[in-house]
Amino acid sequence: MIVDGKQIRPIWLDKDLKTVKIIDQRMLPHEFVIVDMTTVDHNIQAIKEMYVRGAPLIGVTAAYGVYLATLNAPDNNITDEYIKKECDRIKSSRPTAVNLAWGVDRVLEKIKKAEHNEDKITAARTEAREIEEEEAENCRKIGEYGLSLIKNISKAKNREAVNILTHCNAGWLACIEYGTATAPMYTAFDNGIDIHVWVDETRPLNQGSRLTAWELGKHGIKHTVITDNAGGHLMQHGMVDIVIVGTDRTTYTGDVANKIGTYLKALAAHDNNIPFYVALPSSTFDWTLRDGIKEIPIEERDSYEIRYVQGLDHGVIKNILIPPENSPVANFAFDVTPARLVTGFITERGICKADEKDIMRLFPEKN
Amino acid sequence: MIVDGKQIRPIWLDKDLKTVKIIDQRMLPHEFVIVDMTTVDHNIQAIKEMYVRGAPLIGVTAAYGVYLATLNAPDNNITDEYIKKECDRIKSSRPTAVNLAWGVDRVLEKIKKAEHNEDKITAARTEAREIEEEEAENCRKIGEYGLSLIKNISKAKNREAVNILTHCNAGWLACIEYGTATAPMYTAFDNGIDIHVWVDETRPLNQGSRLTAWELGKHGIKHTVITDNAGGHLMQHGMVDIVIVGTDRTTYTGDVANKIGTYLKALAAHDNNIPFYVALPSSTFDWTLRDGIKEIPIEERDSYEIRYVQGLDHGVIKNILIPPENSPVANFAFDVTPARLVTGFITERGICKADEKDIMRLFPEKN
Numbered sequence: 001m002i003v004d005g006k007q008i009r010p011i012w013l014d015k016d017l018k019t020v021k022i023i024d025q026r027m028l029p030h031e032f033v034i035v036d037m038t039t040v041d042h043n044i045q046a047i048k049e050m051y052v053r054g055a056p057l058i059g060v061t062a063a064y065g066v067y068l069a070t071l072n073a074p075d076n077n078i079t080d081e082y083i084k085k086e087c088d089r090i091k092s093s094r095p096t097a098v099n100l101a102w103g104v105d106r107v108l109e110k111i112k113k114a115e116h117n118e119d120k121i122t123a124a125r126t127e128a129r130e131i132e133e134e135e136a137e138n139c140r141k142i143g144e145y146g147l148s149l150i151k152n153i154s155k156a157k158n159r160e161a162v163n164i165l166t167h168c169n170a171g172w173l174a175c176i177e178y179g180t181a182t183a184p185m186y187t188a189f190d191n192g193i194d195i196h197v198w199v200d201e202t203r204p205l206n207q208g209s210r211l212t213a214w215e216l217g218k219h220g221i222k223h224t225v226i227t228d229n230a231g232g233h234l235m236q237h238g239m240v241d242i243v244i245v246g247t248d249r250t251t252y253t254g255d256v257a258n259k260i261g262t263y264l265k266a267l268a269a270h271d272n273n274i275p276f277y278v279a280l281p282s283s284t285f286d287w288t289l290r291d292g293i294k295e296i297p298i299e300e301r302d303s304y305e306i307r308y309v310q311g312l313d314h315g316v317i318k319n320i321l322i323p324p325e326n327s328p329v330a331n332f333a334f335d336v337t338p339a340r341l342v343t344g345f346i347t348e349r350g351i352c353k354a355d356e357k358d359i360m361r362l363f364p365e366k367n
Numbered sequence: 368m369i370v371d372g373k374q375i376r377p378i379w380l381d382k383d384l385k386t387v388k389i390i391d392q393r394m395l396p397h398e399f400v401i402v403d404m405t406t407v408d409h410n411i412q413a414i415k416e417m418y419v420r421g422a423p424l425i426g427v428t429a430a431y432g433v434y435l436a437t438l439n440a441p442d443n444n445i446t447d448e449y450i451k452k453e454c455d456r457i458k459s460s461r462p463t464a465v466n467l468a469w470g471v472d473r474v475l476e477k478i479k480k481a482e483h484n485e486d487k488i489t490a491a492r493t494e495a496r497e498i499e500e501e502e503a504e505n506c507r508k509i510g511e512y513g514l515s516l517i518k519n520i521s522k523a524k525n526r527e528a529v530n531i532l533t534h535c536n537a538g539w540l541a542c543i544e545y546g547t548a549t550a551p552m553y554t555a556f557d558n559g560i561d562i563h564v565w566v567d568e569t570r571p572l573n574q575g576s577r578l579t580a581w582e583l584g585k586h587g588i589k590h591t592v593i594t595d596n597a598g599g600h601l602m603q604h605g606m607v608d609i610v611i612v613g614t615d616r617t618t619y620t621g622d623v624a625n626k627i628g629t630y631l632k633a634l635a636a637h638d639n640n641i642p643f644y645v646a647l648p649s650s651t652f653d654w655t656l657r658d659g660i661k662e663i664p665i666e667e668r669d670s671y672e673i674r675y676v677q678g679l680d681h682g683v684i685k686n687i688l689i690p691p692e693n694s695p696v697a698n699f700a701f702d703v704t705p706a707r708l709v710t711g712f713i714t715e716r717g718i719c720k721a722d723e724k725d726i727m728r729l730f731p732e733k734n
Contacts, residue, residue: 029691119372201673201689203570204596209673209690217691225696227570228595229628233702236630236660261596263603267634293603306568306576309676309686320678320685322568323576324396324584329592335600347393 001172003032009136009254010057011064013129018071020064024051025173029214030312031033040086045172048101050205054174055248055284059099065090065129066107070121078120083111096257096334097297098286100148100250103131105343108311132176136287138281138348146184146244146279146346147191153241154193161222162188165198165231169211170246170279180246180279182215184346189221197223198234201261204305204331228261232268243276244309244346250278250285252366254339254354255292260332266341278337278354279346285359286367290295292336303329368539370399370585376503377424377540378431381494385438386442387431391418392540396581397679407436407453414460414467421541422615422651423502426466430495432457433474437491445487448641450478451499463666463701465616467651499543505648505715506545513551513611514558514715520608528589529555530608532565532598535626536578537613537646547613547646549582553712556588558619564590566603569626571672571698595628599635599681610636611713617645617652619733621706621721622659627699633708642685645704645721646713654733659703671697697719 001008011022014036024033026049035051038044042066046052052061069086069315070078087104094100110123153162170181178186202208209225216223226234234240243265249257250315256262256278269276289295306329308319323329342354352358360367368375379388380632381403388610391400393416402418404410410432415418418546419428430588439447454471461467520529538546545553555562564583567574576592583590593601601607610632616624623629623645636643656662673696690696709721727734 030688070603140512170416182373201570203568203596206689209694213690213694217694223692223694225673225694227627227698229570229626229631229702230697230699232630233627233665233699236702238399259596260594260600263599264596264635267599267638268631271634298600306592309678309687311676311689311690313680313685313687318680318687320676320680320687321397322573322676322678323592327566327576327580327584327590327592330597332597332600332618333593335596 001177001220009130009176011060012175013064013125017125020068022046022052022061023173025053025211026051027317029210030317037068040065041216043068044090044093053207054170055097055099056139056180056281057173058094058097059103059283060128060132060135062090062100062316063103063107063131065123066104066111067128070111070124076117076339078111078117083108089150094299095297096248097309099283102283103128105133134341135281136176139175139180139183139355141348142180142279142281142346143178143183143187145351146277147187149242149275149277150184150188150193150195159194159242160341161194161196163196163239165234165240165243165265166212167200167245167262167265168202168209169215170209171212171215173211173215174246180281181244182212182225183279184244185216185221186219189219195221197221198230198231198240199223199225200231200261200265201225202261203228203335207259231265232246234276235272236267239262240274243274245278247278247284248334249296250280250345250361251289251296252285252287253290253356254342254359256342257292257296257334258337258339260335263337266337270341275343276341277346278342281348282363293338296336298335299333301331301333303331306331334342368544368586374681376543377419378427378432378499378543379491382491387435389413389419390426390540392420392578393418393682396577397684404435406439407432407456410435411460419539422464422613423542423547423648424540425461425464425504426470426650427495427502427543429457429467430470430498433478434495436492437478438489441688443484445478445484445582450475460595461666462664463615464611466650469650473498479583496594497536500733503543506542506547506550508715509547509646509648509713510545510550510554512718513644514554515561516609516644516718517551517555517560524608526561528561528563530563530606531602532567532607532610532632533579533594534567534575534612534629534632535569536582538579538582540578540582541613547648548611549579549645551611552583552588555584556586562588564588565598566590566592566609567595567598567628568592569628570595574626579682596631600638602635602641607641612645614645614647614651615701616663617647617712618656618659619652619654620657620658620723621709621726622663623704623709624659624701625664625704627702630702630704633704637708642710643708644711644713645709648715649730652730660705662707663703665702666700668698668700670698673698
């Protein structure tokens with residue numbers, strides 16, 4: 001995507017073929033920092049400490065992590081045992097994102113099929129790049145399919161601005177290009193449709209106000225940052241036409257794990273008859289789980305993320321303490337929105353309802 | 368209430384009878400600052416800029432504001448025209464809180480009945496004090512009535528900790544003593560019932576993490592600060608037994624205006640069959656409005672409150688910028704929870720359902 005005139009992705013393999021480069025998203029919007037990863041430890045750190053985040057990008061990063069593992073094998077000998085151990089380490093860096101294991105396993109499969117060391121390295125690199133390109137293409141298609149939804153609302157409103165609410169950042173920063181939830185927004189905007197996006201700030205890490213607002217602003221899309229508390233009020237007063245969010249893991253029955261607070265927005269959309277869509281590449285579906293609320297593990301993160309807020313103080317990025325020093329804090333990172341509150345899914349294969357039958361219609365090979 | 372061994376209220380008239388003292392709540396929890404008010408301008412500034420906040424405290428502060436007006440009349444001549452104008456200025460300092468006009472009008476009525484200047488001053492002072500004491504007593508009674516609800520849950524849980532979720536600060540800082548939403552918590556705790564409070568941080572001004580956490584901590588009540596996004600997840604997983612919040616204005620039909628985000632918690636409580644109670648003194652009822660969502664004016668506050676977050680940086684209170692410098696921001700301060708989502712009201716006269724008939728049963732004189 002375009003940032004200040006330059007084409008960029010949130011992750012790419014350097015020309016040296018040894019360094020994977022990422023945008024350190026923790027510093028946005030106030031600083032634009034590129035970080036080099038050359039080891040599995042770098043990779044795990046980047047995922048765990050959220051230099052990179054968002055389901056598709058975590059998948060791609062993890063895939064490149066396996067590639068880095070092949071480059072760093074002791075005595076240049078990529079044994080099954082070694083690569084399995086490194087893959088497990090990468091997989092355990094964050095528990096909720098299903099794409100993580102998916103990205104790792106895809107590369108691992110290719111490595112297993114190669115015989116010689118150099119072939120394993122080449123196979124890993126090729127597959128990681130393949131995943132990267134697939135994710136970009138998936139998001140492009142999600143944008144195309146989502147466009148139809150926005151177009152219809154625009155028509156019904158006589159071309160008045162379509163008001164879209166989104167939570168967290170399911171933008172190109174979370175993916176490779178276009179984003180998932182934002183793909184229909186970029187595509188609609190690029191097609192000349194008048195849109196305006198309500199951006200939930202998304203506590204505790206403020207991915208909405210820091211990342212989504214930054215992305216949309218760089219692309220010239222009208223947007224307004226709001227607190228996570230505000231969406232219900234906006235919906236009650238006709239100020240939201242459609243909600244589109246991303247997801248970190250979605251069961252094949254339609255339950256959606258996404259950034260904490262998504263469930264509350266889904267309830268409000270349901271209460272006000274506003275369509276609530278979830279945009280996702282099929283890599284985010286978990287084809288093994290039936291009951292999202294009972295079965296999806298919800299990551300609890302460090303209390304520091306709630307106690308301290310990061311922002312800019314006279315040009316310097318600082319972290320300042322909000323609650324009393326000794327008040328306990330709990331930091332659940334995701335929640336699960338039950339399928340009954342989801343209007344539909346926007347995938348790279350088209351739009352479907354949030355139920356097993358319609359999901360399986362789009363992905364018959366999973367039956 | 369007790370702070371570090373000292374008995375204190377959030378507002379009081381100094382012994383000199385000319386100075387009204389308040390806790391500057393903007394500085395909590397990191398600094399404990401007392402501010403002197405001697406003029407109507409001080410009073411308006413304190414209400415508008417939220418040195419004081421919370422429906423009952425705004426009412427008491429406004430009442431003392433009218434008293435300060437009587438002290439500051441030009442040529443010591445409290446004309447009807449002068450006092451009316453000052454009262455209108457005070458009333459317009461914040462639009463949503465019904466207690467503001469209520470507090471002002473009560474004192475104004477007493478002034479009108481007095482003939483001489485000194486009598487007017489004395490009448491204003493007496494009435495403002497009377498309102499202060501009434502609010503304290505109302506909150507004590509709210510605590511007594513609310514205690515029964517918590518006691519029943521405690522019994523049903525075999526004395527395991529009762530988990531209470533609250534939004535914003537409807538504590539003694541927002542009132543005079545006990546608080547409204549917190550009154551049942553203080554009373555239950557003082558009666559030896561095991562409770563634990565989930566404290567919504569309450570963006571944008573973080574009254575939950577700054578004020579409620581501070582209050583509860585000072586009183587020794589177990590509590591955990593969470594993001595505003597987390598409540599739904601907690602409720603889905605049986606971690607909340609009851610929700611108790613305050614209100615800034617409640618229609619006699621049961622619609623509840625309260626801090627933005629309250630509606631989302633009410634939806635989640637309803638979706639998970641968790642009782643959702645609103646605690647209020649009767650001064651917070653608006654006896655003129657039928658439809659809260661259509662009729663209660665919702666204050667839009669400065670975007671600065673969302674763009675900048677206040678906290679402590681190495682012992683110094685700072686305000687730091689979160690979103691991109693040029694991203695637009697909207698700051699709706701309240702929302703309205705429709706009566707259908709409210710289990711009941713805890714008032715100084717007892718508990719009632721959130722419908723006109725049951726509210727009128729408790730307040731028959733309003734019929």
